[in-house]
Amino acid sequence: EFPLVEDFRAIVVNIDPASPLVRRVTLELDRDIVLLPGQYFQWEVPGHAVKRAYSVAQTIGRQLEFHIKYSPQGVASEWVFNALRPGDQVTLSGPYGRFFLRPPDGSPAVFLAGGTGLAPIKAMIAALYDQRPDYPAILIFGARTIDELYDDNYFQALSMAHPTFRYLPAVSDEAPPANSHVVSGRVDEVITRTFERLQGHKAYVAGPPPMVDACVAALYQKRLFARDIYREDFFTQEEHGQTIR
Numbered sequence: 001e002f003p004l005v006e007d008f009r010a011i012v013v014n015i016d017p018a019s020p021l022v023r024r025v026t027l028e029l030d031r032d033i034v035l036l037p038g039q040y041f042q043w044e045v046p047g048h049a050v051k052r053a054y055s056v057a058q059t060i061g062r063q064l065e066f067h068i069k070y071s072p073q074g075v076a077s078e079w080v081f082n083a084l085r086p087g088d089q090v091t092l093s094g095p096y097g098r099f100f101l102r103p104p105d106g107s108p109a110v111f112l113a114g115g116t117g118l119a120p121i122k123a124m125i126a127a128l129y130d131q132r133p134d135y136p137a138i139l140i141f142g143a144r145t146i147d148e149l150y151d152d153n154y155f156q157a158l159s160m161a162h163p164t165f166r167y168l169p170a171v172s173d174e175a176p177p178a179n180s181h182v183v184s185g186r187v188d189e190v191i192t193r194t195f196e197r198l199q200g201h202k203a204y205v206a207g208p209p210p211m212v213d214a215c216v217a218a219l220y221q222k223r224l225f226a227r228d229i230y231r232e233d234f235f236t237q238e239e240h241g242q243t244i245r
């Protein structure tokens with residue numbers, strides 16, 4: 001039942017800073033595509049025999065939105081941040097992955113995103129509210145600093161439009177401004193102090209592997225079963241080789 005993986009050629013339509021450390025890249029594919037909200041593509045990095053995984057944050061027709069975080073000296077990061085321009089061609093394959101929104105069955109959804117872990121989560125939340133405008137869900141979006149909380153306006157607007165959607169951005173490395181909607185702490189800490197019990201919920205977690213591990217541990221503490229937790233660890237290529245799960 002999974003969409004078939006295919007090779008695509010795409011053109012960069014837009015590339016803009018979403019935050020100081022994140023580029024929002026919109027690619028237009030050479031043909032139509034079917035994918036599940038939360039899936040990712042493998043991008044070829046020109047001049048290097050490597051591929052890098054990037055999750056789709058939004059789909060509009062043949063246009064796919066990606067969020068790419070800067071890793072110092074990273075092969076793909078240096079290319080995307082210093083060379084990639086509108087009009088450039090990108091070769092990619094996909095869609096991949098089993099991290100996708102399950103059919104909403106009534107259980108409240110807990111979305112947890114660290115950094116560009118927001119990309120697949122954004123795709124899921126958009127799909128959820130397209131199908132079920134009054135579905136109960138919460139997003140806890142964690143970043144180190146306020147200026148890394150990108151797409152804040154988007155999620156604030158979504159929570160206005162859908163009163164059953166709660167949006168809780170959190171920063172770990174600086175104090176949130178007084179009287180703001182931003183709270184302090186890491187995502188796992190926010191889980192620990194926000195919920196009493198999460199039995200009967202479904203959780204979707206995406207971000208750097210240590211963040212995902214900490215969140216899953218916090219969810220277990222709140223009595224959420226492993227079968228109700230879906231996770232996407234943003235491993236680097238090197239970590240992939242070292243990790244067997």
Ligand SMILES: Cc1cc2nc3c(=O)[nH]c(=O)nc-3n(C[C@H](O)[C@H](O)[C@H](O)COP(=O)(O)OP(=O)(O)OC[C@H]3O[C@@H](n4cnc5c(N)ncnc54)[C@H](O)[C@@H]3O)c2cc1C
Nearest residue numbers: 053054055068069071072073074075076077116234235236
């Ligand atoms: C399923 C999946 C989905 C993903 N989705 C996204 C997404 O939507 N957005 C996103 O931003 N990322 C995502 N990622 C992560 C992404 O695929 C890349 O791993 C990330 O962008 C880093 O790639 P890079 O080529 O820039 O860095 P790499 O070249 O892989 O290097 C990574 C880091 O390691 C350091 N490094 C490399 N080699 C060494 C060495 N020998 N010694 C010490 N340090 C070293 C580099 O300095 C760099 O900081 C995803 C990953 C997975 C697995």
